[in-house]
Amino acid sequence: MFRVIDGGITVPEGFKATGKHIGIKKVKKDLALLTSSVPAKAAGAYTTSLVKAAHILWDKEITDRGGLVKGLVCVSGNANACTGKRGVQDNADMAECFAGCIGAKKDEILTAATGIIGLDMPMDLIKAGIKGAYGNLSNKREEAKNAAAGIITTDTFLKEMAVQLNVAGKTVKIGAMCKGSGMIHPNMATVLSFITTDINISHSLLKKALIYSVKETYNMISVDGATSTNDMAVIMANGLADNEEINEENEFYEEFCDALYFINEKFAQDIVHDGEGAGKFIQVNVKGAKSDADARLLAKSIVTNNLVKTAMYGEDANWGRVIAAMGASGGYFDPSRVNMSFVSEKGSVLLMAGGEPVHFDENKAADVLSERDITVDIELGDGIHSAKSWGCDLGHEYVRINGEYRSRT
Amino acid sequence: MFRVIDGGITVPEGFKATGKHIGIKKVKKDLALLTSSVPAKAAGAYTTSLVKAAHILWDKEITDRGGLVKGLVCVSGNANACTGKRGVQDNADMAECFAGCIGAKKDEILTAATGIIGLDMPMDLIKAGIKGAYGNLSNKREEAKNAAAGIITTDTFLKEMAVQLNVAGKTVKIGAMCKGSGMIHPNMATVLSFITTDINISHSLLKKALIYSVKETYNMISVDGATSTNDMAVIMANGLADNEEINEENEFYEEFCDALYFINEKFAQDIVHDGEGAGKFIQVNVKGAKSDADARLLAKSIVTNNLVKTAMYGEDANWGRVIAAMGASGGYFDPSRVNMSFVSEKGSVLLMAGGEPVHFDENKAADVLSERDITVDIELGDGIHSAKSWGCDLGHEYVRINGEYRSRT
Numbered sequence: 001m002f003r004v005i006d007g008g009i010t011v012p013e014g015f016k017a018t019g020k021h022i023g024i025k026k027v028k029k030d031l032a033l034l035t036s037s038v039p040a041k042a043a044g045a046y047t048t049s050l051v052k053a054a055h056i057l058w059d060k061e062i063t064d065r066g067g068l069v070k071g072l073v074c075v076s077g078n079a080n081a082c083t084g085k086r087g088v089q090d091n092a093d094m095a096e097c098f099a100g101c102i103g104a105k106k107d108e109i110l111t112a113a114t115g116i117i118g119l120d121m122p123m124d125l126i127k128a129g130i131k132g133a134y135g136n137l138s139n140k141r142e143e144a145k146n147a148a149a150g151i152i153t154t155d156t157f158l159k160e161m162a163v164q165l166n167v168a169g170k171t172v173k174i175g176a177m178c179k180g181s182g183m184i185h186p187n188m189a190t191v192l193s194f195i196t197t198d199i200n201i202s203h204s205l206l207k208k209a210l211i212y213s214v215k216e217t218y219n220m221i222s223v224d225g226a227t228s229t230n231d232m233a234v235i236m237a238n239g240l241a242d243n244e245e246i247n248e249e250n251e252f253y254e255e256f257c258d259a260l261y262f263i264n265e266k267f268a269q270d271i272v273h274d275g276e277g278a279g280k281f282i283q284v285n286v287k288g289a290k291s292d293a294d295a296r297l298l299a300k301s302i303v304t305n306n307l308v309k310t311a312m313y314g315e316d317a318n319w320g321r322v323i324a325a326m327g328a329s330g331g332y333f334d335p336s337r338v339n340m341s342f343v344s345e346k347g348s349v350l351l352m353a354g355g356e357p358v359h360f361d362e363n364k365a366a367d368v369l370s371e372r373d374i375t376v377d378i379e380l381g382d383g384i385h386s387a388k389s390w391g392c393d394l395g396h397e398y399v400r401i402n403g404e405y406r407s408r409t
Numbered sequence: 410m411f412r413v414i415d416g417g418i419t420v421p422e423g424f425k426a427t428g429k430h431i432g433i434k435k436v437k438k439d440l441a442l443l444t445s446s447v448p449a450k451a452a453g454a455y456t457t458s459l460v461k462a463a464h465i466l467w468d469k470e471i472t473d474r475g476g477l478v479k480g481l482v483c484v485s486g487n488a489n490a491c492t493g494k495r496g497v498q499d500n501a502d503m504a505e506c507f508a509g510c511i512g513a514k515k516d517e518i519l520t521a522a523t524g525i526i527g528l529d530m531p532m533d534l535i536k537a538g539i540k541g542a543y544g545n546l547s548n549k550r551e552e553a554k555n556a557a558a559g560i561i562t563t564d565t566f567l568k569e570m571a572v573q574l575n576v577a578g579k580t581v582k583i584g585a586m587c588k589g590s591g592m593i594h595p596n597m598a599t600v601l602s603f604i605t606t607d608i609n610i611s612h613s614l615l616k617k618a619l620i621y622s623v624k625e626t627y628n629m630i631s632v633d634g635a636t637s638t639n640d641m642a643v644i645m646a647n648g649l650a651d652n653e654e655i656n657e658e659n660e661f662y663e664e665f666c667d668a669l670y671f672i673n674e675k676f677a678q679d680i681v682h683d684g685e686g687a688g689k690f691i692q693v694n695v696k697g698a699k700s701d702a703d704a705r706l707l708a709k710s711i712v713t714n715n716l717v718k719t720a721m722y723g724e725d726a727n728w729g730r731v732i733a734a735m736g737a738s739g740g741y742f743d744p745s746r747v748n749m750s751f752v753s754e755k756g757s758v759l760l761m762a763g764g765e766p767v768h769f770d771e772n773k774a775a776d777v778l779s780e781r782d783i784t785v786d787i788e789l790g791d792g793i794h795s796a797k798s799w800g801c802d803l804g805h806e807y808v809r810i811n812g813e814y815r816s817r818t
Contacts, residue, residue, distance in 0.1 A: 320526030
């Protein structure tokens, strides 16, 4: 079994990091650097948006062909998205600059950016910043924290984690940091997730493990239903744990998957907890679906539905909005078999049984919904598949944050 | 060419209507009745939600098999949705009651309902109400208005229209009424559209004409992205205009389609204008798309995107959110060819040209967006297809209305 240990992105052998304020933002850190002492295998999961930030195209090319990587550079405050040909060139220049600092080739450097869409990158600041920062690269706890601070936009807390597990007698470590959508400044709503590990694993299984956990975690959360041009999760594995290479889906692969899933589920939940204007945290459990895809579609439709989200904000046991969201989702279920309950630390209230409405106690329901964390339990009776999703409510704070005039913030 | 004339649902030959308060709502009218003096062909377009109100299943069965109809009964205030087996029986009883009053069979009666989900129908009130109201059925202007008032929930204005056109020397008339989502009371967000006409047309072309106009009008609006369990549009054609039956897609069919499209486009726009908490009216024009489906997906993704809607509320020329919404829509376009402008009576501001950001005057943009009616013009350069969509902003009023506790309203 894996276990959580102290630390962040620099816990695995051979990884160093740093973070710094270089002037893209007014005060906060806005640069993160990460290196591996030996070339690392890398895999990525990228936004499905047709409009992709420059770094998405850059990283996807590298990870798709199985290129080995020595480092990663990430800026926050500027998304380098919708910046045309100049943005593509700026991204390559950023990679080249960091590569020059650490003695790598530019195509051994992954890049990332998050922030305002459509603004040209301040390349003088970025180049000077990288040159001024790389000397601080270290595996110290403090520098992992600095890196985690360098990637966030307006998240209200750092998102870091580390776990260790045993692979055939060798200790393997995984470090991770991510950012979410604490979107005080409009235009920023990107999920970036960076994971390091010293495990020795084949490129194809590294990719498979990442994609699996992303599908069940980051892809099952919604703060506002909008998909960013910049979303990505990348993992770098440098093999320094010296375990025999994992190249089949054996028990060690399964355990590595479990650890990755644990990290990404925690991060996904953290992102929602830290979501813009979020007052409530909503978990949906769909059980008994006919297929995996149906379970996911149904679960996600509930946390993305504005009417469900405003009802949760109003602490209103408005179960009709939940069943209506499911009905319109495109996922299959038999409406005549649905059981539905709202659950919190205050108890549970049954709202539908066998597809029929249940006459429930309004006071009890109001009491259950007065909690911050609410679970919506759906039992379908159509099959054996299940899915979880996470979201937040939609209230005045969301409107205030996102309705503010961009040029005034 | 068709022309708009005064009147509503009772303008075509042979149609009578009435509307009344029967006690489902506290004060406002909550029943509408409609009859045709001779059996009418009928066609319908129904919610795609898997969770369908009882009347949707009832009407669909009748219109799908080409059944002739003599009347329609609609209640407002109770949706008769998610009411299980009892709801199905109540709906049939409502049809049977009205059929008995007018000397028809129950399967010659279409039904409709809109209002609170999951509440049992007050059948005693409904039966007594129908029996007390049918004596007022008339083709008078006043009764058409009463019917239009009987179908609304919290729309702030009645939605009625009538047009006439010439079909091979005969005067053909079309009358219509609809309701939208002026959703002061949570759980109500249903579009109901009822159209009468005395045209003589084959059942298959009647259906085709309706589906075409619904696809391009009602299906291209969004107030909050949520699809109702009760949405429907039905048309009844009784042939009393005495034109030679239209049974091919000739010039008269085209003109009939144009008239239907005109009515439904106007109603679709009215529904958005009257949308819950709507402060702004947004029209999106997508031109130059590769296919019809792409054009529609892209246009609709913009008016349904929460970040675009809050930006409009904040009068923020946040074009990055528009392109991000398009990118995540699933519709194809080449991001490097996009031109985008925001337009209002105050002028036009170009934001993207050939996929590159344009440096625009923030003051000019703020001025353009200060208007109530805003148009987003998108030129893709990928093909010849185009689509329009309509939506509203997302502001505090929406949250206030939908976040209020259901049992308190």
